[in-house]
Amino acid sequence: MVSTSFMEQHPKGCHKKASLGCSAPAPFPSLPSEVRIVTFDANNLDTQDITPVVLCGGAGTRLWPLSRQHFPKQFAPIIGDKSLLQLTLERVAKLNISDQRSVICVASETHRFLVAEALDQSGVEGTVLLEPVARNTAAAMTLAALHAKPDTALLFCPADHYIPDTAAFTTMVRDAIVELDDSVIITFGVVPTAPSTAYGYIEMPPPGEKHTARPVSRFIEKPDVTRAHQLIAQGNVLWNAGIFLCRANALLNAMQQHAPDILEQCRRSMQVAAVDKLFVRPDKDTFSACRSESIDYAVMEHHSNIRVVPFNGIWSDVGSWNAVADLTTADTHGNRVEGDGHFVHASNTYIHAPCRPVVALGTQNLIIIDTPDAVLVTTREHVEQVKHVVAELDRKGRSHVAFHRKVARPWGWYDSIDAGDRFQVKRICVKPGASLSLQKHHHRAEHWIVVKGTAEVTRGQETFLLTENQSTYIPIGEIHRLHNPGKTALEMIEVQSGSYLGEDDIVRLEDSYGRITEKN
């Protein structure tokens, strides 16, 4: 018998996208899924609806230099052209049969515009709960559960996992929803394909009756190589993927039982939360006082009513450069490339080269990551220690830990393409309809040359249009604003000239994004 998916049982045309194949290569062999009949209550669509909660708070330190503090890996186009967050949003937006498409994102205040951008690009409506400080997954998930209605089915999932088969993912989650009650927490475990030491494991009792969700014997932390082999040999283990499904009140009850202090701080911070369009801001002081704990430690390892659903599709936590490399097809010498990489007498080498040619000559078991302003070369054995590199550069005060050369802004981005004594050059892109703040600078003049699209320039009392191959000049101290009135992106070259060129030389008089008091 062939596998029967949820989609095939409800061929009403409303979920066409869910059956789209994935063109990404399969790094793991896909196991045949069990064939089951799904119980589905067509009269109770509301309670079958799922509100996805996308956890966007990861730091992604192990993927430096592509992932940086102000632009962690979930926002980066690591696989293909879309960011992991956008891929995640597009995947979870297809979970419901009803028109319910809205998601809750939990993210750092620092990354709010990156999340808004991803929501926009994926065409998903969302609310973004902004963590004033990072307090790990227990607090992040609690914020979302407090924000939702008590009986809402919530699917918590990290923003930075790679799960190319959306149809298989949808089927898995929809199959599990029938198991939900006011107490159970369902976790999804990936059927392991290798004795990996990179993941924690979930142990199940031997299979009994044929339920979608099975009991959890225990959670096992990342093992060493020997233990990993033992676990695979013993069977009945899954990789802990950190994906959870439960009703909001089930999580809150579990938090009350196992981590009441965290629940209390979250509740107090949400009671006075400020709402600003799609952003919800829990109170900073109250939330900051919250204990930082993972949901595994805080709840899952102690909770009695946890069940696990196996997932045997392609899955990666994209947790290291080895994991990224393994998502790319290898040539006959085991070499893999993303971008402009070249191999001569090399083997088992991965090159990430988005912006210029990178050549590996005679290398073995090597990872080479090029970015416009920093290069990392590491052996495959050392990829887990990339965080040491970040720590070392941070100790040396290098900005490359926090920022890319190209910086995202709510209105678009800028790329610092050159700099010298008393000048710097930026390429600036403004999205259609977007505006920079009305601003002035005390220490720099600016020359603007439009190279693509149309700019509406406010300079002092004047407002005028500039198109491709036109330019203007903003003297020091002059109030100005740049707006894109068009339907296509505006790009321009800005040459700054002056004695001080720091981003913080800005006086914002008006801003569409609430950044009046921000100094960069």
Place this chain on the structure above:
Amino acid sequence: MVSTSFMEQHPKGCHKKASLGCSAPAPFPSLPSEVRIVTFDANNLDTQDITPVVLCGGAGTRLWPLSRQHFPKQFAPIIGDKSLLQLTLERVAKLNISDQRSVICVASETHRFLVAEALDQSGVEGTVLLEPVARNTAAAMTLAALHAKPDTALLFCPADHYIPDTAAFTTMVRDAIVELDDSVIITFGVVPTAPSTAYGYIEMPPPGEKHTARPVSRFIEKPDVTRAHQLIAQGNVLWNAGIFLCRANALLNAMQQHAPDILEQCRRSMQVAAVDKLFVRPDKDTFSACRSESIDYAVMEHHSNIRVVPFNGIWSDVGSWNAVADLTTADTHGNRVEGDGHFVHASNTYIHAPCRPVVALGTQNLIIIDTPDAVLVTTREHVEQVKHVVAELDRKGRSHVAFHRKVARPWGWYDSIDAGDRFQVKRICVKPGASLSLQKHHHRAEHWIVVKGTAEVTRGQETFLLTENQSTYIPIGEIHRLHNPGKTALEMIEVQSGSYLGEDDIVRLEDSYGRITEKN
């Protein structure tokens, strides 16, 4: 007894520079030199004068990506801030006691302005013999010998060797000059410090009478490892450094005897050579018909009257990335760095990082070369195969084989800092007093913003000055010229806008450098 150098015997103050120490670290242990008394004829200074002939024709393929077709390694600042050619010119300019400071350079037509620039920067007067095509060292040296007066003592030396101890080098050459007659060719051999397979060897008979120059038993090609160990064990061998001293007629006589065809083609091409300021251009067709042969094969291996003088100072042919790495001081883990390199758990790794941070994590025996537009990562074992990389990229039609992002011009340089659809951005530097050609473009307009110094701009019928933070616009088809009238370098940002932006969209109406017909 302490070593007695030429400088110490002639402490007349005219050679102070020659005794300057070298701050570069010593990669090889320096052997004590033999102590000898130099016979020096103060009444015959003229015949004691040496005309250095600097051979600038090397391709430097093995040092890609720093060395490229249009900017080979001899022109690159590989060690410190000065190019190998400039270091060579400064070294050989100190050979004479008299005021004779002029040198002959033999170089490719393509590199003529690079040689002129190096002559200018090193303060040395020179004639540059321009090879219309590359025909190896026999022809190059013959051109120089034909250009010089017959009895001139010529010191032939490659432009791309690193010899930090100028005083020791000067002493060696001056000591050898007394041995010159109308027939002898003296070569200098480096006392080997390791069984290198990277160099050819010169074998001498066992020492007899104490002469500065000793007979040559034979030349030995680059050996394999076993043979190299045998040679070092047997003793009486030196590394062939490709440095020769002889009178011009001695070389011509040797050429007549061993390679009369090469001599004849060179003679005919020099008879109708065109002189253009410091450049001398042998006839292209005649020279092109010349056989391409190294001086070793053409003459040295067959000539009877060859003597060799040992050199026991620091010497490197800078012939591979290993050789470059070895010129840099290693840390306790054997790591070496030039520029912004960082090591975490790495050993025996070399990083060349002139423009951005490059991090090596856990690597061993690795070489990492970063440039603004290409990256090479190679094992130390594979450095001799960098030429395969160049061949591979050439096959793929990549411009990185020939050009750097930053391109030298007789008036200064330009650096292509950004490009997109229908635009590109360059940073342009014009040397004091220099001018670009009077020109126009059919397909592009240009926006110029001065960021340093002063520009004199000709635009149509106007001529005006621009200083820092001022700009102008050159419409498509408008005749224009950029000149630096100041005493300091002029730098400006140029934004080109148009449908075609190739370098060959240029109509030159006037040019200070004889490039009217050139299309780039």
